[in-house]
Amino acid sequence: xxxxWALPLALYLFYRWSIATYDYFEKRNxxxxxxxxxxxxVLSFFTQGRHAVDVASEGxxxxxxxxxxxxxxxxxxAYLVHDPTLYKQMATKDFDHFTDHVTDFRIETDPxxxxxxxxxxxxxxxxxxxxxxPAFTGSKMRSMFGLLSKSAGDAMGRLLVFAAGKPxxxxxxxxxxxxxxxxxxxxxxxxxxxxxxxxDNEFFLKGKRLAQIDGLxxxxxxxxxxxxxVFHFFRLSGMYKDVNEFYTDAVARNIQLRETNRINRxxxxxxxxxxxxxxxxxxxxxxxxxxxxxxxxxxxxxxxQKMGEGKMNWADIDIAxxxxxxxxxxxxTTTTLLCFTSYELAVNPDIQERLRAEIDEQxxxxxxxxxxxxxxxxxxxxxxxxxxxxxxRWTPLGLTNRKCTKNYTFTNTDGSQVTIERGQxxxxxxxxxxxxxxxxxxxLRFDPERFADPNNINQDAYVPFGAGLRNCIGSRLALxxxxxxxxxxxxxxxxxxxxxxxxxxxxxxxxxxxxxxHGFWMNLVPRSA
Ligand code: HEM
Numbered sequence: 273x274x275x276x277w278a279l280p281l282a283l284y285l286f287y288r289w290s291i292a293t294y295d296y297f298e299k300r301n302x303x304x305x306x307x308x309x310x311x312x313x314v315l316s317f318f319t320q321g322r323h324a325v326d327v328a329s330e331g332x333x334x335x336x337x338x339x340x341x342x343x344x345x346x347x348x349x350a351y352l353v354h355d356p357t358l359y360k361q362m363a364t365k366d367f368d369h370f371t372d373h374v375t376d377f378r379i380e381t382d383p384x385x386x387x388x389x390x391x392x393x394x395x396x397x398x399x400x401x402x403x404x405x406p407a408f409t410g411s412k413m414r415s416m417f418g419l420l421s422k423s424a425g426d427a428m429g430r431l432l433v434f435a436a437g438k439p440x441x442x443x444x445x446x447x448x449x450x451x452x453x454x455x456x457x458x459x460x461x462x463x464x465x466x467x468x469x470x471x472d473n474e475f476f477l478k479g480k481r482l483a484q485i486d487g488l489x490x491x492x493x494x495x496x497x498x499x500x501x502v503f504h505f506f507r508l509s510g511m512y513k514d515v516n517e518f519y520t521d522a523v524a525r526n527i528q529l530r531e532t533n534r535i536n537r538x539x540x541x542x543x544x545x546x547x548x549x550x551x552x553x554x555x556x557x558x559x560x561x562x563x564x565x566x567x568x569x570x571x572x573x574x575x576x577q578k579m580g581e582g583k584m585n586w587a588d589i590d591i592a593x594x595x596x597x598x599x600x601x602x603x604x605t606t607t608t609l610l611c612f613t614s615y616e617l618a619v620n621p622d623i624q625e626r627l628r629a630e631i632d633e634q635x636x637x638x639x640x641x642x643x644x645x646x647x648x649x650x651x652x653x654x655x656x657x658x659x660x661x662x663x664x665r666w667t668p669l670g671l672t673n674r675k676c677t678k679n680y681t682f683t684n685t686d687g688s689q690v691t692i693e694r695g696q697x698x699x700x701x702x703x704x705x706x707x708x709x710x711x712x713x714x715x716l717r718f719d720p721e722r723f724a725d726p727n728n729i730n731q732d733a734y735v736p737f738g739a740g741l742r743n744c745i746g747s748r749l750a751l752x753x754x755x756x757x758x759x760x761x762x763x764x765x766x767x768x769x770x771x772x773x774x775x776x777x778x779x780x781x782x783x784x785x786x787x788x789x790h791g792f793w794m795n796l797v798p799r800s801a
Pocket of ligand 1: 389390401598601602603669672673702736738740742743744750
């Protein structure tokens with residue numbers, strides 16, 4: 273008898289609770305995507321098989337005449353920015369209102385992720401970012417470039433031996449993530465690995481687990497973002513325990529080895545150890561020319577020190593967190609850039625030939641005719657146009673976010689005032705800015721010519737590395753790494769679509785990142801063949 277009325281009542285109360293927030297945008301006169309009870313917008317991710325970035329950005333194409341719209345993830349309202357100029361403003365001039373990213377990891381349960389730059393917030397983020405910035409200047413990148421180029425060049429040598437002068441088929445996502453992992457392991461830890469041969473080496477396997485944002489880890493990220501209280505109540509963690517232990521141990525051992533043997537190598541651990549001793553600074557006379565790794569490079573802003581904030585004290589575990597964040601933020605994104613650039617080169621052989629001609633011309637000026645230098649890559653205009661267009665057409669990180677840390681009022685297109693309240697989540701659809709015909713005519717066409725004259729590009733609407741003070745710290749490294757690997761690939765191989773490649777490429781809607789459903793299968797033809 274009790275159950276007869278208690279169950280429906282409980283269900284009814286649950287239903288009322290699940291929709292209690294759904295009048296949030298109505299009350300604020302902000303257009304919003306109508307939510308499904310309890311699920312909000314998330315249901316269509318499961319039922320319609322659409323990519324998470326597209327689900328979260330749905331309002332962008334639905335409401336054309338607004339600077340912002342609303343969306344619900346489960347019960348949680350979030351704003352979606354439609355106007356790239358508004359995003360720029362939030363990220364730079366009005367940064368004080370939006371200092372944080374939304375995902376909240378705790379040091380007790382996620383000792384590494386919670387210490388990595390993307391996930392730190394507030395005063396700790398300021399200290400961390402200003403401590404790390406000097407490690408990413410143009411001159412530091414140039415000193416590191418030798419290690420990067422060696423790692424990529426060695427791998428290319430092994431690929432040529434494997435080819436033995438004959439064409440062969442390869443899945444490029446696998447190839448590039450192995451190359452990316454080897455490069456990052458070398459420039460972060462000073463450890464040389466060869467993931468093409470030693471396919472199950474620990475750095476590669478742990479790096480893969482670290483960067484995994486699909487499946488269970490993806491679900492946990494979603495929980496940490498949308499229902500942080502539940503996430504923390506159950507003491508859940510975003511990262512696997514063995515990965516935490518691996519990076520913590522690897523860094524501690526590495527530091528000890530260097531200190532005992534006085535090893536001095538121009539890599540990240542070395543720079544972070546300098547930061548610990550307060551000897552890492554930007555060069556007194558930073559060479560302006562070295563800052564530019566291409567059109568897409570983002571500016572590093574100077575963070576003013578706030579009263580009583582002090583400098584970052586780099587414990588070993590903080591160094592592990594920083595190094596892990598380079599793996600986490602850098603490998604999948606750079607791999608995605610390389611995969612889609614290679615895809616476009618394979619299906620547009622005229623673009624590939626023109627790029628190869630530019631590479632061959634530069635090779636003539638190299639001492640060994642083979643190994644690119646930082647300066648040579650900087651000079652290559654067409655390479656830069658191709659990479660810039662690939663970052664636009666196939667934005668590796670299609671969505672970023674901010675948390676509102678101080679109420680913020682702005683004027684919407686209809687003249688009404690919108691106030692974003694402290695604590696609200698904001699999504700920024702980078703991909704949708706890049707694919708908006710308002711900014712890029714015929715946006716789905718891959719056309720490097722768009723970047724022939726950078727003055728024709730709306731700078732606010734070109735944001736592959738985000739914008740403002742919390743933009744990507746690794747843009748220079750990513751560009752140099754991608755350009756270096758493309759240089760080697762096109763010097764040695766002609767990239768052709770394999771019969772297993774789907775054209776046009778089919779995107780894997782279930783992947784949290786940007787990926788091809790059926791892989792990037794290419795036929796690599798050695799140029800000597
Ligand atoms: C093509 C490659 C890459 C792309 C497209 C990319 C894109 C991005 C984007 C869009 C953001 C968020 C910016 C924002 O919220 O405004 C970001 C942040 C970040 N990226 Fe990258 N990234 C790439 C490579 C790298 C590399 C190589 C590293 C490290 C060495 C790196 C480290 C980071 C870190 C640590 C952050 C967080 C910065 C902060 O919160 O202060 N990224 N990246």
